[in-house]
Amino acid sequence: SSEEVLNSYLEKINKSKMNGYSTVYDEAVEEARDIDKNGHNGILAGVPVAVKDNISTDGIPTTCCSRILEGYTPPYDAHVVERLKSEGAIVIGKTNMDEFAMGTSTETSCYGPTLNPWDTGKVPGGSSGGSAAVIAADEAPVSLGSDTGGSVRCPASYCGVVGLKPTYGTVSRYGLISYANSLEQIGPLANNVSDVAIMMDVIGGHDTRDSTSVSQKTNYQNALKDDVNGLKIGIPEEYFGEGIYPEVEESVWNAIHKFEDMGATWEKVSMPNTSYALSAYYIIAMSEASSNLARFDGTRYGYRADGDNWHVMASRTRAQGFGTEVQRRILLGTYALSAGYYDKYYLKALKVRTLVKQDFENALSNVDVLMTPTMPTTAFKLGEKIKDPLSLYLADVNTVPVNLAGVPSISVPCGFSDGLPIGLQIIGKHFNESTILQAAYSFE
Numbered sequence: 001s002s003e004e005v006l007n008s009y010l011e012k013i014n015k016s017k018m019n020g021y022s023t024v025y026d027e028a029v030e031e032a033r034d035i036d037k038n039g040h041n042g043i044l045a046g047v048p049v050a051v052k053d054n055i056s057t058d059g060i061p062t063t064c065c066s067r068i069l070e071g072y073t074p075p076y077d078a079h080v081v082e083r084l085k086s087e088g089a090i091v092i093g094k095t096n097m098d099e100f101a102m103g104t105s106t107e108t109s110c111y112g113p114t115l116n117p118w119d120t121g122k123v124p125g126g127s128s129g130g131s132a133a134v135i136a137a138d139e140a141p142v143s144l145g146s147d148t149g150g151s152v153r154c155p156a157s158y159c160g161v162v163g164l165k166p167t168y169g170t171v172s173r174y175g176l177i178s179y180a181n182s183l184e185q186i187g188p189l190a191n192n193v194s195d196v197a198i199m200m201d202v203i204g205g206h207d208t209r210d211s212t213s214v215s216q217k218t219n220y221q222n223a224l225k226d227d228v229n230g231l232k233i234g235i236p237e238e239y240f241g242e243g244i245y246p247e248v249e250e251s252v253w254n255a256i257h258k259f260e261d262m263g264a265t266w267e268k269v270s271m272p273n274t275s276y277a278l279s280a281y282y283i284i285a286m287s288e289a290s291s292n293l294a295r296f297d298g299t300r301y302g303y304r305a306d307g308d309n310w311h312v313m314a315s316r317t318r319a320q321g322f323g324t325e326v327q328r329r330i331l332l333g334t335y336a337l338s339a340g341y342y343d344k345y346y347l348k349a350l351k352v353r354t355l356v357k358q359d360f361e362n363a364l365s366n367v368d369v370l371m372t373p374t375m376p377t378t379a380f381k382l383g384e385k386i387k388d389p390l391s392l393y394l395a396d397v398n399t400v401p402v403n404l405a406g407v408p409s410i411s412v413p414c415g416f417s418d419g420l421p422i423g424l425q426i427i428g429k430h431f432n433e434s435t436i437l438q439a440a441y442s443f444e
């Protein structure tokens, strides 16, 4: 029964040391009982789903793993959560993440880091580290993450699961607490490509409450065909650059050769603006963050510090409520948007963004998909990079260009090095999730 399934997951979660969840929703049992009693004809009837803690859930705390949202429980569901529920899914809990999704390791959460289930001394990746770790540790069958610059694909890669960043506009962001709204999409994580396609069928589609949501509706499960005959693969050399582990490079090339054996062809493609993508991404993401996070001032919701007047209260609230990385980004973003610096930084970054997007358009005009390593390395040690933000930012080199361009991308496991998973990134044309899902499905 649904209740038995749910309870078996809850039991595992309660014994777990991974810290994958920020909130476990025990009351979900009621919903499972209800489904057992009354039946449900949805495609996810009785399936427990873990939801990243920056996606609003009616009646369940949603904190972005930040002290500033301590005690906040939304009075409404995000669009994606409404969709999940209408198909009979049960939210089993909220997953741990880097504070406000700013990070690559899930170490900036106010609830402490999530551990990598393959090696508990290593990070699970981030920022949706909880959403990936709970899949790898079998503490949920499917989950949702958000990907602003790699936050679904990076933890999918480090935890050896499948994760999809959909085309910008495919999944409604209504109810997703914004970090950098022009870059981010909610995306599913699961143990296999079929489950990711099912989740996309549920969460994808138009929503009038997100002005960037497109009206197109695709059937993602139709893409689950074991056939890559004639598929043209582009390999951008710029994604195999400095700092890449030889084992990662080797695994990805083995994967490409496997595609060749299955009837696909590959060629090298050039994406000359790749090296500027990381700087442009961080300027744009921090600028948007500085504006999006202005709403957290202690007035309406979450944490509130003492103060004799509003200004003192609000500034203390923000100083005490936001962690170091979030404060760093708000300051840098505010700087980049200030009069006198706007043209030099923000506007310049937008121009670079256009060039990066053109790189994708050019490359993808000759081939069907691009293949690269998702991350240049395997999961690193807990604590290893957290004191040096720049080294963490550098880890995102292969994922952020995709968000600047808005194209879809999936990470699928393609090997191991020293017991740690390696991820293959398959990037497609705008709204062409079908092709990358089909390639990933044929590969796994």
Ligand code: GLN
Residues within 6 Å of the ligand: 101, 102, 103, 104, 126, 127, 146, 147, 148, 149, 150, 151, 152, 179, 285, 396
């Ligand atoms: N690591 C990137 C950042 O810190 C990506 C985060 C994300 O995708 N949310 O901005």
